[in-house]
Amino acid sequence: MAGSAPSAHAHWSSRFAFIMAAVGSAVGLGNLWGFPFRTGANGGSAFVLVYIACVVFIAFPVLMAELSIGRHAQKSAVSSTRNMAREAGKSGNWSIVGWIGMIAGFLILTTYSVIAGQVMAFSAAGFAGGFGQDEMPFMGSNSWSMFWHFAFMFITVLVVSRGLKGGIERVVTILMPLFFILLAALTVYALITGEAGQAFAYLFQPDFSQIDGGVFVSALGQAFFSVGVASAIMVTYGSYLNKDANIASSSVIICTADTLVALVAGLMIFPIVFSFGLDPAVGFNLIFEAIPNVFVDMPFGNIIGGAFFFLAFIAALTSSISLLEATVAFVEEHSDFGRMQAALLFGGFAFLIGAGAVYSQEFAANFIDLISNSILLPLGGFLVAVFAGWVVPKSLMREELSHASGAMFGFFHIMIRYIVPIAVGLILILGLDSNFFGGRLNALLGIGG
Template identity: 35%
Template sequence: MSLQERAKFGSKIGVILATAGSAVGLGNVWRFPYMTGENGGAAFIICYVFCIVVLGLPCMISEFVIGRNARSNTARAYHKLGGRSPWMVIGYLGVLTGFLITGYYAVVSGWCLQYIYASVSGCLHGNPQFIRDYFVSFETDPLKPILCTIIILAITHMIISRGVKRGIEKASKMMMPTLFVLLLFIVIMSCMLPGAGRGISFLLKPDFDKMNSDVLLGALGQSFYSLSIGMGCLCTYASYFSKETNLAGSAVKIGVIDSLVAILAGLMIFPAAFSVGVEPDSGPSLIFITLPNVFHQAFSSVPAVGDAVAVMFYALLSLAALTSLISLHEVSTAFLSEELKISRSRGALIVTVLCTAVGVFCSLSIGGYEGLQLFGRSLFDVFDFVTGQVFLPVVGFLTCIFVGWFLPGQLVRDEFTNYGTLKGSFYRLYIFSVKIVCPVCIVLIFLHQFGVI
């Protein structure tokens, strides 16, 4: 596809909502709250916002620079700008990372669909042990999770097949505002519960005694994963930006939306949890095991309201998951359609089929099929570990080195300032962060998660 023929987002709001949708996902609504609960509440949030500014935004802008300048899929973008040097491997690794994440992320996304049905049908009424047993029974079922995975990938496929403007941008313009409306409504309901003030205080009143190196490094990791850095999504979406798009300004807006959703997710969950006496450090089980019981108890006097809140909550989760799945799917779709010179719809079909296969095996691997394990872990856990704890930090680190030390400085400055049409007041701070601060922070994250520091 030539430069003139390449698709573009049709509006500024489309750019922001689509790219923010890429960043906003289960990492904001699921991972952020339990990370906050385990790391001291407001103290973690302060560290997180600091890390978004110091690490997240420079890395995001760097992917924007590469994507818009190369005007191609992630793999070809690094090949174009890096020539036949080893740097081109970064692009292929980014595509592989996005593809693998699409497969296993669709499994968890499918769980959200199941919980919408469970909330509507009243299957989540019972004591905490009943709700735990319900989740375990569903997770280990050989068919139900697979069906949910296929449905969520089919929805993603339909959107991707319609193209950038009519598919991705149009869907984002509908889904992101809906996500915010649902989120705000549940936040209001949660904050009105008796005893909710303790949860609000936990989330917004910092206890600086809880700030330590573990909290800071945990916040660094969360900021990195929350913004979809290193997955190829941002680079691919940037290839659809117009030359008038303000890269730094867009990154700031997306970072603000992403952080706002994460904090609102905390305001949605913790006031309700404190209201019924649930500990804030319930961990990864918070969404599928702890919260159904929270909704049931919090609105026990009016069960219908509790059911309605649960339905809205899991609809919110499904929307967040879907916006991220769309961007992840697009990475592989753009790669196949451009590299194999096939139609977009055919490329999307191939990706959907392959990701469905990955999702099926990942789902079965946590459903008790021991043959689908590697190194004593389920395929789901292996893919999660390899992509999240190895590939993402490596791609992020190499991208910063590539932009900061390898690309011509004038090329980076031109993209940052839209070829002189913008002031670029923070360019020096940005390039310093990309050259020094970001690589050091990413190395610290990488070493910390393996227990080296």
């Protein structure tokens, strides 16, 4: 029997719980896998330098805007953008901002679960002593991939179905401190046993000759998507904030933590990469092919490898629950479905769509990834910036960001009104050009060549 939506909007029990949830959402496989391989593919330290600038000038203002929108309306992402627009005397059709973010996040979840399932499989294989075997246990077939995809989605649904305090808060306040402990321990191990000096030079010794248009676009995309904006997550999490919450300082903590995790992940991976003579620009295969082979030659390599992939599992789970939560919050708000039913229903839909990606990488890359990452996410980010910078009155945004100093609010408003729309619009245009028009604009601009 369908339940009814709760009469009172839930709120975080503490600032610590919110920070752990938001940081957990931002810190995902993109930090542990995407950042190192993009760094390797884009000239090392030159990419890091541009990446940090993009976090400060692009991702940070969008994060502040999304948390403010959610906190002001105390609703799901769709309702928050619609209600805020109407309050500003604008059309309720601006709810399209929330719709695009929510759909993008849901589509990302469908294939994210498949990749996260493989992370679970590698962790299990490592702890079972499987690294170095001709056939690693618990993997190697579509049936195993489907099993791990189901297992990961089941855990995600279980957490979200138990609500904000009984599910999401309880999980993130345990797993995120564990994540930081594991990350620190594995990084220390890598720096002691690997090529620490070469890794530090690679990550932090600037080589300005490497900076070109391609590095800028890649760093901008990584920074924007790594923080977790434009997918309705931060609007939803912001809606659970109390009115006295300091959005500005919380945004600083979230962006700083996300960036530090990405940098530390590089210090965890690259010492090992260089000590075993691997190519740092190998890309996706760096995590799922090159690194597992390295663990074979390490003392206690299976345990170290199992812990490494368990670390990645934590990062994936804390991100996936936020992706599903954005959709469940909307369904619970606008239907007679209770939280558990909404989580089961849309978790099931995500599993079925992801099942297609298990059997067809082309389906994952050419359909789901194209629509979500190349179109909807940058389009959603562009619209968030336009909405917060041009539709919502400046006085209303100032009220939500009352804890911010005059200088910080001035910085925020200039960035969200002028700089962010241009930068994110560039990502959208170049992504569309690359996917649909053969990269003609990229070639004209000398990007990606």
